[in-house]
Amino acid sequence: MSFQDSFFAERFGITEHDLESYLSEALSAGGDYADLYFEYLATNSIGIDEGIVKSATGGVTLGVGVRVLAGERTGYAYSDDLSSDKIRKAARTAACIARGPATIVKTGFEVARQHDLYPMLQTPNEVDLAERVELIKRADRAARAYDSRIFQVQASYADNVRHVMVATSEGRLSFDRQPMARLNVVAFAREGDGSPQHGHAGGGGRVTLDFFINEKTPEHFAKEAARQAIVQLSAKDAPSGEMTVVLGPGWPGILLHEAVGHGLEADFNRKGTSAFSGRIGQQVASPLCTVIDDGTIGSRRGSLNVDDEGMPTQKNVLIENGVLRGYLQDKLSSKLMRAASTGSGRRESYQHIPMPRMTNTYMLAGDADPEEIIRSVPKGLYCATFAGGQVDITSGNFVFSATESYLIEGGRITAPVRGASLVGNGPEALKHVSMVGHDLKLDEGIGTCGKEGQSVPVGVGIPTVKIDRMTVGGTAA
């Protein structure tokens, strides 16, 4: 695509000359680097509750963020008005971080190389609203039909399209059109006068509505949510203490996101505040573990053609056969650490300063048979689904919360147990991985990662994995 045909040139009449002059303004007090991040975000969401479509919301936000880097310092300002006056004012504000003579901006832009990971057949806004409504009505019906004990269902569908353009003082220009869609179902089950239980399922990615008609249907997610709620009706108290834990394939890959992913983000390591700081080349996991962060997988929730600093995303090896290989870099950290970009600079919106973030984080498949893994455990816990997790980067301690798990007794999966948190230490936990299944699965597309108040969509994946020792936070002995 040429600049003239790009969304912001066409819709708002922005010229290359404008971009150069804004960048010059941003570097008018000196500084090493400046960039502009233009964003136009159109969203739609609808929700059904008690069988009634109670909400439908749509809207548009747009704006531009101006950033100036001067050594380790960042100056940032933004405007929700794309008029020349307002962008210049933001550029002058961001420029306040630097103190010195103006830095000359390179003239002329080169349009950056980038992937094409999510070709869009139609933009979500062109799709009739009634089609979206039908999706959640189908989900509502399917969850209720699953079992007579399902007494309440909530479903929602949200999609958006984000147009972005990044222009840098180094003459790099990139633009992208990023779709995102997600269907979510919560089902509530009750048996007689017993206490209610609930199950959640959802998914999507950088896809449009057709994905939910042709690939993962509302019925798929609805049945899964209902199934989980029904399972919980017969769940016993979760066990407590250290034990062998087997993680099922897919979403339990959140273990990797919390245990290692965050600790390998370059900002913490540049500052020496991560439990993984200075450990490149060291054994931080069992030799069975190879962990990848890959922003280039087609249509995945965590994928991007270019990151939010205009760099192409890539497939980054974090841990190879248990040895720590690399960090996730953004522009600032890669400059200061003199490291190559990994395409990991991300931000929530034009109102936010970019930082190193994960994309899709997963562990490569091993060669164990998943059934064999279960059979090898005399007593332990099998975790099939999680709600979320959190990590303390500095100590490396992390927590993730299982919502569907089962006891393993005598090499067999037996009784379901209630939700429980699992806790471990990042640089230690994966050393206890003793078997890795051949069944790598990526999650369904539901992850959102929070860091320093900024949320970005991410993906995870893992094969069936056996961890010999992990602390489980239930209430039963």
Place this chain on the structure above:
Amino acid sequence: MNAASLSVNLEQIAAGAVEQARAAGATGAECTITQGDEFSVSVRMREIESLKEAGSRAAGIRVLVGQRTGSSYTSDLSPDGIAKMVHAAMDLAKVTTEDPHAGLPEPERLGKLAQDLQLFDENVEKLEAAKRIAMAEEAERAALDFDPRISNSEGAGFSSYSGRRVFANSLGFVGGYRLSSCGLSVSPVAKEGDSMERDYWYSAARAFAKLDSPETVGRKAAERALRRLNPRKPFTQKAPVIFEPRTAQALLGDLFDAVNGSAIYKHASFLTGKLGEKIAADCITIVDDATIPGLFGSTPFDDEGVVSQRTVVVENGVLKNYLLNSYTARKLGMKSTGNASRGITGNAGVGPGNFFLEAGSKSAADILKSIPNGLYVTELIGGGGDTVTGDFSSGAAGLWIENGELAYPVSEITIAGNLKQMLMEIEEVGSDLEFRTSIAAPTLLIREMTISGQ
């Protein structure tokens, strides 16, 4: 444009949007507009790390067409932007289903508290950039200079916001108020041998003069990080647990979710159907009060124009009231408690005013003295309480209590129980209630929880 005329202008835009919706066929409409300026600076290892400054505006509308609703929002407050927003909301209302309970609040419930709630302090806006930067620098310096083991830092930050929120609906309500806030935080890293631990402390207030000094915030953050060094992992056991105010606040957050009218009418709370029943120990009284001057949860009216009030939620252990907006009130056949909450658009949810557990008479030190063996929780990480079932399981870090004293730090543990039982087993409530956010609790002692370690 001066501040007063800007308010009037935004109120006119909001009322105009409501009028446009009526003209387009809406039977009811409500419009929210926010406008604000944010500033933040972060300092790390005594150098400025980042400076951010910007202003933004946004408008949202919700329309009712009979019993159907639609919502939209925009960051473009020009006449064209507002017209597009109204049009989009009207279109969306066509696809929703008739909901017999959809509507606006009863007209007689609309109103504004007359008293000055002290939500805006012009000193926050007027503060010079150099002073804001200096506050962050001083706070981090206080932490770094406190002890040689504080050898690194995730930085210190000063942030401030000043803005306004305006609301109008088709019942003739138009109102607005100004808001300010400022905050100072420090995250020092303590190191000794192979042990590296981080903690943080912060102060936040609506008025600049209410902020703790940089020295106080920095020293407290350093003390907290230092006392975590060289943690042990205790054995799995059942033991008494003391929550300090910062972690007790999280428990109270779980309780707020359980008395939220949305969860109640959906039968998605373990407190559904428990009004008038004993749900907590005698020493527990919990109040939601949006009328206390100067606090983060105070507002003259809620996000659908209902006048703010004080609601006793739990009194001496008995559940007295749920917290409701007009929708959940209609669903339950009750009256709104003025707890409507929303960003700028969509159907209102339920949010806290100042939701707090009333202070007891014992100091935290006295409560500690009574425990021969137990856990003092200073941080909860991941997990938490399940609103539907009451099941509670969370990662934790803290200090082990031996013979009434804090003996050594512990980490990489979980604590678990069920909120229903935990509420009944609160044995002591501390006197140290402090309003740092809109949800607040003093030190709490729970008789017994399961602590998982090694």
